[in-house]
Amino acid sequence: xxxxMDIMEIIDMMxxxxxxxxxxxxxxxxMLDKDELLDFLQEMRLVYPExxxxxxxxxxxxxxILDEAxxxxxxxxxxxxxxxxxxxxxxxxxRQAYEKAEAIRDMSERDAREIKMDTDKYVDEILAxxxxxxxxxxxxxxxxxxxxxxx
Numbered sequence: 001x002x003x004x005m006d007i008m009e010i011i012d013m014m015x016x017x018x019x020x021x022x023x024x025x026x027x028x029x030x031m032l033d034k035d036e037l038l039d040f041l042q043e044m045r046l047v048y049p050e051x052x053x054x055x056x057x058x059x060x061x062x063x064x065i066l067d068e069a070x071x072x073x074x075x076x077x078x079x080x081x082x083x084x085x086x087x088x089x090x091x092x093x094x095r096q097a098y099e100k101a102e103a104i105r106d107m108s109e110r111d112a113r114e115i116k117m118d119t120d121k122y123v124d125e126i127l128a129x130x131x132x133x134x135x136x137x138x139x140x141x142x143x144x145x146x147x148x149x150x151x
Contacts, residue, residue: 007047014040 014037021030 007044007051010040010044010047 017032017036017040018030021032023030
């Protein structure tokens, strides 16, 4: 028999031999060549260890690939979490910067309103003082003029 056969091929050959075997009349039994059947079994014994090694290797390789894939998945997940955390931090920093800028703008607008009100008040006081002095001066001028006309 061929050493490159696998167990399934040997089983197929055994089925073929059984289906072609001569039947014993009135019994439902068949006649098989004992040596041929023993050869099939011997071939299975020879092939089984090799297939078992291959199956074991496939199983080990499969587990190695799964472990490697899991490690990669974990690394990708960790990287994604770090990126997410960094973006959240950046977003938080940006949000805080906008809040601070808005607070500074509000404070500047309030200060500008106060300065304008203080300036307006100061100008009004100065103008009121000038008006008062001008009134006094105008009265004095009228008095002097009247005195001058009466003399």
